[in-house]
Amino acid sequence: xCRFVFIYEKQTMEQRHQxxxxxxxxxxxKYENNSLYxxxxxxxxxxxxxxxxxxxxxxxxxKVEGENLALNNAVALVKDQxxxxxxxxxxxxxxxxxxxxxxxxxxVDGVGSVGELTTKVNETEVKVGIEISVDQLTWYFYSxxxxxxxxxxxxxxxxxxxxxxxxxxEWVDETIAEGRKLWQNTVxxxxxxxxxxxxxxxxxxxxxxxxxLIPVPEDVxxxxxQQFKTYRGI
Amino acid sequence: xxxxxxFADSMLGTFRNLFQELADKNAEGESFDKxxxxxxxxxxxxxxxxxxxxxxxxxxxxGLFVDFSNLYGEIAGALAAKQYAKATTDEELLEQTxxxxxxxxxxxxxxxxxxPLYDILKHIIDLGRSGISYPVFLRVCEEKxxxxxxxxGAVSRGGLVEELTFNQIFNMAVPxxxxxxxxxxxxxxxxxxxxxxxxxxxxxxxxxxxDWHYHPVQNRWDAxxxxxxxxxxxxFDWLDSFADxxxxxxxxxxxxxxxxxMRNIKRTNDCNPGFLKERERIFFEYFQLxxxxxxxxxxxxxxxxxxxxxxxxELFALIQETYPHCKPFSKPPKELIxxxxxxxxxxxxxxxxxxxxxxxxxxxxxxxxxEEKFKQIYGKA
Numbered sequence: 001x002c003r004f005v006f007i008y009e010k011q012t013m014e015q016r017h018q019x020x021x022x023x024x025x026x027x028x029x030k031y032e033n034n035s036l037y038x039x040x041x042x043x044x045x046x047x048x049x050x051x052x053x054x055x056x057x058x059x060x061x062x063k064v065e066g067e068n069l070a071l072n073n074a075v076a077l078v079k080d081q082x083x084x085x086x087x088x089x090x091x092x093x094x095x096x097x098x099x100x101x102x103x104x105x106x107x108v109d110g111v112g113s114v115g116e117l118t119t120k121v122n123e124t125e126v127k128v129g130i131e132i133s134v135d136q137l138t139w140y141f142y143s144x145x146x147x148x149x150x151x152x153x154x155x156x157x158x159x160x161x162x163x164x165x166x167x168x169x170e171w172v173d174e175t176i177a178e179g180r181k182l183w184q185n186t187v188x189x190x191x192x193x194x195x196x197x198x199x200x201x202x203x204x205x206x207x208x209x210x211x212x213l214i215p216v217p218e219d220v221x222x223x224x225x226q227q228f229k230t231y232r233g234i
Numbered sequence: 235x236x237x238x239x240x241f242a243d244s245m246l247g248t249f250r251n252l253f254q255e256l257a258d259k260n261a262e263g264e265s266f267d268k269x270x271x272x273x274x275x276x277x278x279x280x281x282x283x284x285x286x287x288x289x290x291x292x293x294x295x296x297g298l299f300v301d302f303s304n305l306y307g308e309i310a311g312a313l314a315a316k317q318y319a320k321a322t323t324d325e326e327l328l329e330q331t332x333x334x335x336x337x338x339x340x341x342x343x344x345x346x347x348x349x350p351l352y353d354i355l356k357h358i359i360d361l362g363r364s365g366i367s368y369p370v371f372l373r374v375c376e377e378k379x380x381x382x383x384x385x386x387g388a389v390s391r392g393g394l395v396e397e398l399t400f401n402q403i404f405n406m407a408v409p410x411x412x413x414x415x416x417x418x419x420x421x422x423x424x425x426x427x428x429x430x431x432x433x434x435x436x437x438x439x440x441x442x443x444x445d446w447h448y449h450p451v452q453n454r455w456d457a458x459x460x461x462x463x464x465x466x467x468x469x470f471d472w473l474d475s476f477a478d479x480x481x482x483x484x485x486x487x488x489x490x491x492x493x494x495x496m497r498n499i500k501r502t503n504d505c506n507p508g509f510l511k512e513r514e515r516i517f518f519e520y521f522q523l524x525x526x527x528x529x530x531x532x533x534x535x536x537x538x539x540x541x542x543x544x545x546x547x548e549l550f551a552l553i554q555e556t557y558p559h560c561k562p563f564s565k566p567p568k569e570l571i572x573x574x575x576x577x578x579x580x581x582x583x584x585x586x587x588x589x590x591x592x593x594x595x596x597x598x599x600x601x602x603x604x605e606e607k608f609k610q611i612y613g614k615a
């Protein structure tokens with residue numbers, strides 16, 4: 001009887017071992033021949049190999065813990081995804097967005113636990129998220145095009161002399177005064193909630209990620225930059 | 235004055251619920267105390283601050299959102315690990331996994347929009363309850379892509395189709411192209427997947443690329459529409475400013491001040507042609523388009539087809555007829571002014587059904603956003 005129970009249990013354990021092998025094989029194959037998940041494939045392969053080499057299923061848990069295989073697996077996936085994002089952002093010249101995956105790649109090999117990995121990834125994403133918001137404050141320039149076009153039209157339109165003072169001076173001066181007031185009282189305080197020392201950075205307008213969003217020729221952009229300085233008093 | 239309760243509730247509600255969830259599970263310790271400190275700080279800011287955007291910025295820049303999320307993850311993870319550590323056999327692990335799914339299933343029972351997710355969860359639970367072992371359960375879930383589907387695959391496609399339908403109802407040309415492309419990418423990735431559900435991470439990358447591609451396209455489109463709308467308006471106002479109804483028209487009337495009203499009218503009489511020429515110069519400088527190019531341009535054709543041109547055909551033809559006369563120091567011919575007066579007095583200026591949806595599109599929109607919301611917006615079903 002005892003011998004029968006032993007054989008039955010042995011067979012059951014062997015079958016369970018096999019079932020786990022099948023499971024880890026499926027996980028490994030999910031990433032096989034997929035260049036996006038090269039690290040994840042290697043890491044899953046290590047898990048599968050570890051299980052294959054264990055004589056007993058119980059040894060596997062010790063091996064996973066001893067060789068940090070679960071952490072390595074999480075790190076591998078984070079690394080694969082960060083590399084893919086970095087490649088994308090670089091290819092479309094979104095250099096501020098690219099900071100998050102780059103910083104994640106810089107720190108990912110040094111983490112000691114899955115918890116630490118999650119925390120550091122979250123912190124990086126939030127930090128860079130704020131940097132992206134601050135970078136997008138450059139969009140104030142294009143959103144002022146309507147006001148700048150109005151000013152240009154009023155200043156240059158061919159109009160009778162009787163209207164010139166009102167339109168070329170009063171309208172223009174009032175619009176500029178309002179633009180400067182709004183900049184000082186609203187735009188600057190709002191923007192500095194995100195970045196305390198924020199100043200409009202004219203150099204960013206020429207960066208591809210901003211310039212490509214302004215659908216007008218370069219000479220117009222250069223002219224509008226000067227008008228923007230006047231309109232906002234910068 | 236504190237942030238309005240409804241806004242504070244909507245921003246902090248999730249955090250309050252997450253905190254309560256851990257409290258209900260008897261979480262304790264240093265991390266849990268820190269979590270409480272973070273939530274208390276959020277509540278304090280909601281009371282102390284009165285500007286919603288400043289409040290939101292403060293929560294982010296002080297790192298309260300991320301700190302709270304990290305602490306929550308740490309505590310919830312530790313609680314789960316403790317729970318799983320108690321499970322010593324595969325059977326117990328399977329039971330705990332299924333119990334967790336069954337608990338989630340209840341949240342989706344009465345949510346029609348979550349039906350795909352509900353069905354997937356139900357499928358997973360039925361699989362787990364079918365008598366198979368834990369590793370077989372895990373393997374089949376992987377093989378059938380059930381975990382991938384649970385990430386939201388099935389829900390997301392429905393969302394994309396809805397987005398496309400919405401864009402089609404309002405005939406928004408660029409968003410239609412964008413959503414069509416997104417849907418195509420989604421389906422291609424699904425087809426490539428052995429589980430027939432796309433890798434959502436990869437889809438996210440493609441979405442970023444497509445959004446990036448269409449952002450300047452949309453900006454250009456909007457700027458062109460804005461440009462020609464302004465040209466039409468200048469000609470339209472100019473002609474009407476010579477008409478007999480101008481003194482009573484809201485565009486010029488200064489309440490109880492006829493002298494000012496007449497000055498407003500004269501300003502339009504005198505200045506709009508000069509403004510028009512400058513606007514045309516800018517429009518050409520930006521897009522290399524002239525007045526005559528507008529009427530065959532895709533932006534114009536699309537807006538006309540979509541009922542977003544307010545002027546009736548008759549008025550629009552009159553604007554086009556007036557255009558050659560709208561030159562600095564000129565006046566429109568008398569017969570054009572009379573025509574404008576006739577259109578105005580007989581109220582033929584507005585295009586019938588402009589800015590209105592066809593009955594078929596009203597039905598589509600009502601189906602899409604729900605009858606109640608549709609009634610709120612359009613006042614009818």
